[in-house]
Amino acid sequence: MADVTISRLHKRYGSFHAVRGIDLAIPDGEFTVLVGPSGCGKSTLLRTIAGLEDASEGEIAIGGTVVNDMRPRDRDVAMVFQDYALYPHMRVAQNIGFGLRARKMPKADIEARVGRAAAMLGITALLGRYPRQLSGGQRQRVAIGRAIVRNPQIFLFDEPLSNLDAQLRDEMRSEIKRLHQEIRTTMIYVTHDQIEAMTLADRIVLMRDGVIEQSGPPLDLFERPVSRFVAGFLGSPQMGFVPSTLVRNGSGAAILPKGAGTPLPLPPGRIGPAVPDGVPVLFGIRPEHIARAGDGAPAPGVARIDAEIELVQPTGSRSFATFRLAGVPILAELRAHDVSRPGERITLDLNLDRASLFDAATEKAL
Numbered sequence: 408m409a410d411v412t413i414s415r416l417h418k419r420y421g422s423f424h425a426v427r428g429i430d431l432a433i434p435d436g437e438f439t440v441l442v443g444p445s446g447c448g449k450s451t452l453l454r455t456i457a458g459l460e461d462a463s464e465g466e467i468a469i470g471g472t473v474v475n476d477m478r479p480r481d482r483d484v485a486m487v488f489q490d491y492a493l494y495p496h497m498r499v500a501q502n503i504g505f506g507l508r509a510r511k512m513p514k515a516d517i518e519a520r521v522g523r524a525a526a527m528l529g530i531t532a533l534l535g536r537y538p539r540q541l542s543g544g545q546r547q548r549v550a551i552g553r554a555i556v557r558n559p560q561i562f563l564f565d566e567p568l569s570n571l572d573a574q575l576r577d578e579m580r581s582e583i584k585r586l587h588q589e590i591r592t593t594m595i596y597v598t599h600d601q602i603e604a605m606t607l608a609d610r611i612v613l614m615r616d617g618v619i620e621q622s623g624p625p626l627d628l629f630e631r632p633v634s635r636f637v638a639g640f641l642g643s644p645q646m647g648f649v650p651s652t653l654v655r656n657g658s659g660a661a662i663l664p665k666g667a668g669t670p671l672p673l674p675p676g677r678i679g680p681a682v683p684d685g686v687p688v689l690f691g692i693r694p695e696h697i698a699r700a701g702d703g704a705p706a707p708g709v710a711r712i713d714a715e716i717e718l719v720q721p722t723g724s725r726s727f728a729t730f731r732l733a734g735v736p737i738l739a740e741l742r743a744h745d746v747s748r749p750g751e752r753i754t755l756d757l758n759l760d761r762a763s764l765f766d767a768a769t770e771k772a773l
């Protein structure tokens with residue numbers, strides 16, 4: 408087990424600057440997920456930790472030892488890839504034990520370790536099969552088994568579930584989480600899937616254009632995004648964003664969506680006194696913070712509006728209903744029976760206590 412410290416790390420491919428000054432301290436035993444859109448540099452960062460890429464600048468330390476000049480195999484990390492990379496001519500047991508045989512471990516020890524890893528992953532019955540006789544999910548379990556038997560200081564995962572269908576992906580995600588709970592080894596996991604990031608991570612590191620945009624526990628990023636980028640990346644369906652103006656009235660403040668006549672009053676203290684009247688802002692609200700209005704008066708911090716429903720997407724117990732706020736399509740996550748058809752006019756409660764506000768120019772949170 409080991410912690411990982413990354414200091415001022417840069418990676419250039421020729422003139423292209425893929426990782427642009429990353430500082431990151433990963434404590435021993437933590438499950439860290441590197442997430443971000445395609446091309447943000449997350450795989451490059453992972454591969455540099457593994458030693459598959461050389462750092463252009465900066466330092467990587469594993470368990471207090473600087474590893475920049477160490478070969479991958481001397482770093483004591485195990486990597487699981489998207490494409491499994493199993494040997495087709497070897498049975499599952501041989502595939503899992505391959506790295507141990509290469510290190511000349513005694514046969515009985517190899518068998519014991521392979522047996523333990525297979526039991527942990529529920530693939531004991533498959534040990535005698537060849538990779539071609541396995542499903543995608545079973546192959547990925549074998550690839551993970553091969554990493555486990557090495558008993559590494561750190562596990563590195565590079566989009567390990569991308570090749571699986573949706574149901575298997577859900578299943579394997581739980582397996583990987585359970586595995587971490589059991590063995591408590593430091594894990595660093597790359598994905599572009601925000602659900603995978605939210606469900607697996609002790610800490611999410613959200614990257615954009617080679618730098619860290621925000622890092623922290625998943626709910627911190629979800630509830631207190633530092634920017635529109637973070638707010639839009641996490642959450643499905645996405646947060647809705649409405650170009651608006653901040654309106655000050657005495658000690659209070661409100662949001663006036665562009666082109667709308669009625670301001671939406673903000674809860675007291677929601678916006679600091681430093682933000683002046685008339686500032687252009689982006690008002691962000693998540694689907695789950697909009698509900699069909701009940702009979703009584705709205706609760707404090709709730710703005711009530713009339714809306715015409717344009718589109719209804721039922722998911723079973725809930726329905727996503729699209730309406731327009733100042734011309735911008737916004738999704739509301741309603742109870743299935745609260746909305747029935749497009750064209751319906753309903754009254755909605757927007758929970759402004761939970762809404763986000765961003766400076767329209769910088770897109771940073773206010």
Ligand code: ATP
Nearest residue numbers: 420423425443444445446447448449450451452599
């Ligand atoms: P994805 O989710 O698409 O894998 P990523 O965030 O993992 O994206 P990286 O693979 O780290 O992105 O790549 C970051 C940037 O560096 C990309 O613009 C990519 O084109 C570039 N890049 C990666 N490897 C090389 C290479 N060997 N030579 C030149 N450019 C590279």
